[in-house]
Amino acid sequence: ADVIKIMASGGSGRNERFPPWQAQYDVGALEGAVDEARRVGRCVIAHARGVEAIRNCIAASVDVISHCTWETPEGHRYDAELTEEIAARGIAVDPTVVAGFNAARSPAIPAARRRRLQDVLPVRYAQWRAMWTAGVCMLGGSDAGTPFVYFDQPKMTARLLVDEIGMSKV
Numbered sequence: 001a002d003v004i005k006i007m008a009s010g011g012s013g014r015n016e017r018f019p020p021w022q023a024q025y026d027v028g029a030l031e032g033a034v035d036e037a038r039r040v041g042r043c044v045i046a047h048a049r050g051v052e053a054i055r056n057c058i059a060a061s062v063d064v065i066s067h068c069t070w071e072t073p074e075g076h077r078y079d080a081e082l083t084e085e086i087a088a089r090g091i092a093v094d095p096t097v098v099a100g101f102n103a104a105r106s107p108a109i110p111a112a113r114r115r116r117l118q119d120v121l122p123v124r125y126a127q128w129r130a131m132w133t134a135g136v137c138m139l140g141g142s143d144a145g146t147p148f149v150y151f152d153q154p155k156m157t158a159r160l161l162v163d164e165i166g167m168s169k170v
Helices: 027-039 051-060 080-089 097-103 111-133 154-165
Strands: 003-007 043-050 064-072 092-094
Touching: 003 027, 027 043, 027 051, 043 051, 051 064, 051 080, 064 111, 080 111, 097 111, 097 154, 111 154
Parallel strands: 003 043, 043 064, 064 092
Antiparallel strands: none
């Protein structure tokens, strides 16, 4: 493997055992993964949707936080101080913008869930825009291979990063 990806938090919310806001590893476990990966010259990308998992990833100095959607059991809670720490440590963020965009429009998802996704997308876009403005390096990954995310969508990802997050076209 060239890159190590670790599930620092729960997934998409369909798994009640591991909701997206719940950290799956403490800082020590994440530090162990980062240390071992770096020992063999690899970087660590951490799937982190919940605030606690994001905080743990920052403390462990992962290389990239994937998703970074600032979720809690009560909803989204963006944290400007943690964002400053992400920027200061040089941790990149891959918001996987195309994943939510596609899911919010997919007829394969029940209508009520699609509406919730459509309602939350502007919140996520605003959070990611604030991160970009704060100096966080934002990446254009897609999470391709997961449901509703396809390998042929880099142009859509770029368009969403520019149109919704406000990243420069340059």
